Amino acid sequence: MNHKITKNIRKATLFALLIAVVGTVSFQPLGSLMASSHREAPLISGDPKADGTDFYAFVSPDKSDTVTLIANYLPFENPPGGPNFYSFDDNVRYEIKIDNDGDAVEDITYRYKFTTTTQKGDTFLYNTGPVKSLSDPNLNVRQTYSLTKIQDGAETVIGQDIPTPPSNIGPKSTPNYDKLQAEAVKTVGAVKTFAGQSDDPFFADLGGLFDLLTIRKLPGNAGGGSDGLKGFSVQSLALQVPISELTNDKSRPTDPKAAAAVIGAWTTSSRQSTTVLGGGKASSSGEYVQVSRLGAPLVNEVVVPLAAKDLWNSSVPAGDAQFANGVTNPELGKLLNALYKVKVPPQGNFGTAEARDDLVAIFLTGIPDLTQPPNVKPSEQLRLNVAIAPTQNPNRMGVLAKDNQGYPNGRRLADDVTDISVQAVAGAVYPLFHKDFKPDPLATQLGDGVDKNDKPFRSSFPYLALPSNGYATTSGLDERASVGNSDKDSDDDMGKTIAIAVGALALGALAASLLMRRGSRA
Known part of the structure; x- marks a missing residue:
């Protein structure tokens, strides 16, 4: 030829x-991957294993003498993402912090530190056969962790070599995945702990919200949205702690107005300051530097301006006065007025009569007689009144629907924080602070059209829904895939x-x- x-x-x-x-x-719609409320700041968007996506704190519905704290990391895990499936980062310190006296400084810290081991380095397989238990020899890549409690300057290791479940690969590799997850729930000391993959519990129309705040079906409180997180997974840290372990006087308050009733909480991740790459390895050294911080939802996403987002992630609550203008003069309020003609309440500078004192309470001080501790120092935290018992009929709109056990009193998994936050900025809470103010009729109807998670939550710890398995998911980007769809689809x-x-x-x-x-x- x-x-x-x-x-x-x-x-x-x-x-x-x-x-x-x-x-x-x-032909795969990549736009939804690039528009996420999880990837909230420029630097952390390039470090997904350290990226905190959501934080939850609530009185446990089935064990009301405890508080459940959940911190999620690593956004947009696509279930079929092998052969190197998702895990926590061995080089990151993941922490959950508690402020129990309102001074904007943590009093208790729970630290998770992970270790990954490979049983057989001569295979590319994550597992070499069906994994029926966490000690199954077929599980090739394993991750364990230590859990340390830090209080009053003392560090106490309360658990070591605690196993995590593998990713949910599929029916042949992980045939009884619920059993693997149950095996990973451990009681260490006074607390119950779980670390592993879960279905992302956050629900929101990310595609619409970040396409210039588009509400697909006005006014937004009657469905019609597209859940941008459907089918995706996250890495979850879950703790169930006796209330008496968290309060500043070691009590379990029953009066919501008790001095010890309100705690504040947030999660952080930190890396060592220097990383050296070479010979196919990465080595870290130096002091640990905070790279992610998350308390109340959507603060860094839509309250903090772009130029300050990375600074926010490295900051501590005691320094939050520098971000106050984003709360008292929120850009979101201006957009709601410009796009939908919503008459939002007066806005002005921090500390003036025109300030959004309703938003200051929600985001910085806590709401009086609900989530505000005595002698509070303004700071952004997820505040929870532990004396308010779980309700048998929770409402997704939380405090806005007179369900005081929900957001912004802590945050439950099913709380619709997107709708609550948008309505709050639009002025739905303002009459609580200004009796003569009447909200715009549209303010109490706004939303993104997504009212619940795509999967039901479980009734016991860690409450999170199981992650989708990779075999049943053709693509996490194809309408968050055919998870739960028929074979015909x-x-x-x-x-x-x-x-x-x-x-x-x-x-x-x-x-x-x-x-x-x-x-x-x-």
Whole structure:
């Protein structure tokens, strides 16, 4: 065969394969991946294993003498993401911090530190067979952790070598995944702990919210939104702690107005200041530096301006006065007025009569007689009144719906913090502080059209829904995939993909034919 023709055929074949690959990949809607409330600041968006996505604190519904604290990390885990499935980072300190006297400084810290081991380095497999227990020899990659309590300057290791469950791979690899998760729930000392993968409990129409605050179906409180987190997973840290372990006087308050009834909480992640790469390894040294901080939801996403987001993640609550203007003069309020003509309450500078004292209470001081501790120092925390017992009929709108056990009194998994926050900025809470103010009728109807998680939460600790398995998920980016869909849906999607690929190969064949003709003429 002529050398020039052979060369052209090779080019055409490569071209055909390239078209086939591009044809199948480019039809995936990538926009939703890039628009996330989880990736809230420029620096942390490049460090997903240290990126705190959400934080929850609530009186445990089935064990009301305890508080459950949940910190989620690593956003947008796509279930089929092997062979290196998702895990915590061995080089990150993950911490949950408690301020129990209102001075904006942590009094108690729970620190998680992880260690990953590989049983067999001569295989690419995450697991070499079905994993039926956390000690199963088929589980090749394992992660354990230590749990340390820090209080009054003393560090106490309360648990070591605690196992985490593997990622939910599929029916052959993890046939009884609920059993693996249950095995990872451990009681150490006075607390119950879990660390591992879960379905992302946050629900919101990210695509609409970050497309210039689009509400797909006005006014937003009657559905019609698209859950941008559906089908994705996160890495969860969950703690269930006796209330008496958290309060400043070691009591379990029953009076919501008791001096010790309110605690504040947040989560942070920290890395050592220096990382050296070489020889296929990374080594870290130096002091630990905070890279992520998260208390109340959506603060760094929509309250803190872009130029200050990385500073926020490295800051401590005691220094939050520097961010006060974002609370008292929120950009979101201006946008709601400009886009939807909502008449938001007066706005002005921090400390003036025109300040948004309602938002100052929600985000910085706590609400009087509900979540405000005595002698409070303004700071952003997720505050919880531990004396308010769980309700048998929770309302997703929390305090706005007169359900004082919900957000912004702590945060339960099912609280619709997006709708609550948007309505609060629009003025729905303002009459509590200014009796003569009447909110815009639209203010109490605003929302994103997504009212609940795509999966039901469980009734016992750690309460989180199980993560989707990778086998049943064709793509976390394809409408957050065919999780729970019928085989027919999967077959239809596969048919479309095959059709695209066949068409692309046909184009490639045509290109090859043309190149061969040109080559023969030459």
